[in-house]
Amino acid sequence: METLLILIDSSPFMVLFKDRQGRWIWMNQSFIKEMDLPPREEILGKHTQDLLPEPKDLCREDREVVARGEPLLGLLRKVTLPSGRKRWHLTDKIPIKTPGSGAAGVAVFIRDVTEQREAQRKLERLNRVLEAVLDVNQLMVREKLGRNHLLNEICGILVKGQCYESVWIILLDPQTGYLLDVFSLTETKAEIKRCLSPQFVSHLTTDSKDGFSAIKYEDLLRKGWQLPKRYTGKVLISSRLEHGKKTYGAICASLPRNAELEKKKRTFF
Numbered sequence: 001m002e003t004l005l006i007l008i009d010s011s012p013f014m015v016l017f018k019d020r021q022g023r024w025i026w027m028n029q030s031f032i033k034e035m036d037l038p039p040r041e042e043i044l045g046k047h048t049q050d051l052l053p054e055p056k057d058l059c060r061e062d063r064e065v066v067a068r069g070e071p072l073l074g075l076l077r078k079v080t081l082p083s084g085r086k087r088w089h090l091t092d093k094i095p096i097k098t099p100g101s102g103a104a105g106v107a108v109f110i111r112d113v114t115e116q117r118e119a120q121r122k123l124e125r126l127n128r129v130l131e132a133v134l135d136v137n138q139l140m141v142r143e144k145l146g147r148n149h150l151l152n153e154i155c156g157i158l159v160k161g162q163c164y165e166s167v168w169i170i171l172l173d174p175q176t177g178y179l180l181d182v183f184s185l186t187e188t189k190a191e192i193k194r195c196l197s198p199q200f201v202s203h204l205t206t207d208s209k210d211g212f213s214a215i216k217y218e219d220l221l222r223k224g225w226q227l228p229k230r231y232t233g234k235v236l237i238s239s240r241l242e243h244g245k246k247t248y249g250a251i252c253a254s255l256p257r258n259a260e261l262e263k264k265k266r267t268f269f
Contacts, residue, residue: 014110017096020066022047022059025105034112036083053080065093066103076113088117125163129268132161151183159185164253165234168192174246187228195227211240212266239269 005026008015014031018024024046035052037043043051048058061072075091090111095103135157143150151169158167168184170192182192217231227236231254238252253269 014108014112016108016110017105018048018062018108019105020103022062024048031110034087034110036081036085051082053082061093062106065095065106069095069097069103071095076117087112088114126265126268128161129163129265132157132163133268135161148181148183152185155183155185158253164255167251167253169241169249169251170196171241171249172247174248180249191228211242212269213238237266237269 009028011028012030014034015028016024016031017026024043027040027043029040031037032040032043037051048062052058057077061075065072071092071094073092075093077089077091079087079089081087090113092109094107094109096105096107098104136154139153139157140150143153151171155167155169158164166184166186168182168187170182171180172178173180179193179196182189182196184192214235214237217227217234217236220227220231220236234254234256236252236254238250240247241249241251251269
C-alpha cells in the first residue's frame, strides 16, 4: 500500500481520497499544487466546503457515488480555485469499496484540460466566423432588395451567428468623408452617431494601421469618444471598407476583452 501511494504521489494526475463523510483522507502532490492548497498535513481531515469555492455539486456527486456504489465518469466543469484562478477539470469519481461494507469513500481522479478546452473553443469560434463569411458571400450573390437591406442583413448574420456581440457598419462619402448612413442590429442609429466624433471616424478610416484596429473601451474614453457603458470591458475592432483606393466607411464589432483575436479570425473579419 505504501509503495502504491508513493507512485500515486508522483503522478501528474490529481488524486484525492475521501471517506463516507466527505473528509479528505489523502491527496497527492499534484492535487495540492494544482489546486493552490496548503501542505498536506494542514488539509487532512478537512471537507471540500472548507477549502474549495462552489462545493455544492462536488459534495452531491460524492454522496451519490457512496450511496449507489457506482462511479461517475467524465465530469467536465469549470472550477474556481482558492487563488481565484479559473480552470477546466475532467473528473472521475470511483467508490472505494471494502468487502461486505459497501463504499467506504470516494477516490477522485482529476485531469486539468484547460488548454485542450480553450483550443476547442477557439476552433468553434473560428468555425462560426467562417460560416458567417460564407453566409455573407451567399447573401451578396442573391440580394436584390438594395444596399440598406443587404447591410442590415450582414449585421444580423454576424451577431446572430455569435461571431461578435455587436456589429455596426458606417458609410461615408468617399470624396468628402461626410457621414451617409449607419447600420446595426444591436444599436440605434442615434446611439452610433453619438459615438462618431471626427477623431473616431478618422481613426477608423485613415489612422488605423493596414485598415484594421483593435482598441479597448477604456482607451476610447480617454480619447474622448463616447460609447455606451455596456461596452465596458470590451474591445472594439474595426476594418475599413475600401474599393479602388477609396474609403467608403468602416465595419466595427465588439468582443470580450479576453477573446483572443487569432490571425485567421482577424483575416476573416
